[in-house]
Each structure stands twice: as C-alpha cells, then as structure tokens.
Amino acid sequence: MDTAPVDHDLATALLALYREIGGLHGAVSRRLGLTTQQALLLCLVGHGRPSLGELAGSLGCDKTNVTGLVDRLERRELLRREIEPQDRRVSRVILTEQGHAIGAQLRTAFAEAVTERLGSWPTTRRHPFAQLAQAAAEAFSQQ
C-alpha cells in the first residue's frame, strides 16, 4: 500500500518540529522586542497590503485579535492602516520603513539561528528538506 490511512510517525515528527521552531522563533522575536505573534504578523505583511481579515485567516486566529495586534504594532510605528477607497469597510496594513527594517532583521536572525543548528547538514539534505517543508506548508494552507 502506498498511502497509509494515518501517518503517526509524520505527525509526531511535525509536532516535535513545531515545538522546536516555536522555541527558536520565540527567542529570536523576543530579542527584537516582539512577541511571537507580532513577529509572525510582521513577516506576513512583508511587501503586501493584506486586510485585517486576510491576516486573521493566515494567522489562524479570530479577527478581533488582529485588531489588537495591529493596534500595538501601529503604536510602535512598525505599520499603519490604510482604508480601501473602493470599500471603506476594509483596512489594509502597510509596513513603515522601520517595520520593513525590523522584518528584515527578524528574517535574518531566524535564518541565522536555523542555519547555525543545521550547519552540519549539507545542501543535499537541506535543499530537499526546504522543498518538502514549503510543499507541506502549502498543502496545509489549502483550508
């Protein structure tokens, strides 16, 4: 058989990986004065202009949380809201210059932390892993 009914080994490995990435990402975020959620949101915005509702979907949390998250990041001038002229109910989020700078620091620091721990992995191992992780993330994001 090729596709087993339930893959417990894969799930266990992904859960362990989730826990460890969380620790790493949390430490990096904290070092830059952000919470994990603030850092995730900041990286998620990037160069796009997501609405608050879209952010809630991507973060997998309620829209009411995004209001508070965006409030705190806007107060620190890392991003700003912009009302959509075509539909004035919609608020879009745009990073400020400082927000982009912190986002870049965040990505770099996280990439350095990952590379440091997986430093002994050759590209012949890291590359397929990155592709599988990316593909899995996309598969998970389809609802």
Next chain:
Amino acid sequence: MDTAPVDHDLATALLALYREIGGLHGAVSRRLGLTTQQALLLCLVGHGRPSLGELAGSLGCDKTNVTGLVDRLERRELLRREIEPQDRRVSRVILTEQGHAIGAQLRTAFAEAVTERLGSWPTTRRHPFAQLAQAAAEAFSQQ
C-alpha cells in the same frame, strides 16, 4: 560550496510550515477543549515523569508559566504533581488515566488532520519528510 552561510529559503519554508502547523494543531486542541500550550504540555509528558523545570525547557517558556499551565490541567484532573522524595524541591508531573486518554485523542486527531492534508503524498515522499523533520527537531533541541 556545500554549506551556505545562511539558508534563507529553508528558514522561510520552516516559518511558513510553523505557521500552518500552528493553525492545525490549535484547531485540533481547541476541539478537545485545550489550548495549544496545554495540548503541547500534555503530549510532552506522555509516559514520562518530567519535572516542571524540564517542561519549561522543552516548551521554551519561563518556569513560572508552567506553574499556571500545570495548575489548570491538574484542576481538570488530566495530570497530577508528585514531589520527588530524593529532592523535595522537585515536582514531577504524571498524567492521570483521563490525561492519557485525552493525549491519545490529541495525537490521533492531529495525525488524522496531517494525513488528510498530505493524503496525496506517497510514502516515498512522506517517509523522508518525517525523517528530516524528526532530525531537524532533534538538532534544534540541542540547546
């Protein structure tokens, strides 16, 4: 060159995967009446007898948080504290029968959710992914 200085692609893929697993795991946990952190702690205890300090290390959070997490789970009779006789400063955590039952439900539900989304992946793809994820989790847990 075989080991690049910083692997941004891998870090980006792992961050996306982290976000998606978080959504999936959170949904599964919530369905069983637990928060993400409570579910992580419950799975972490398993059949072991970790101290609160060890749990804090594994969860990557402060020990003061573990006090509250364990308090709430103990109040719901999913686990209990047991003072170590050899060193009465140490409290070890043991799952109750109900705690084991919920833990098993949690693992099964999460494995089902993972398998459902990666259902089209053949074992020739799932298996190496599981091994890489497990190896990465171990590499990350070394400090």
Next chain:
DNA sequence: TATTGTTATACTCTATAACTATA
C-alpha cells in the same frame, strides 16, 4: 549559597458576543 517551584504583577493573546460603519 544555589536551586526548584511559587506568588504577585503587568502586559499580551485569545474567543465570544454585541456593536458601528459601510456595502
């Protein structure tokens, strides 16, 4: 003295329900 766990505090994250404003 050092360590394990707790308490107190303040802030952040979270979901639910009710609301405002726009469509």
Next chain:
DNA sequence: TATAGTTATAGAGTATAACAATA
C-alpha cells in the same frame, strides 16, 4: 441584509522580580 472591523469582557499565556522551601 450582509460584511469588515471594533469594543467589551473574561480567561489564558507570558516574562520579571521577589519569595519560600529545600539542598
């Protein structure tokens, strides 16, 4: 009427600092 975002609320997670019990 329906939708995007907000507010109010209550509970949970988080780190810091100060503390108790034990080693």
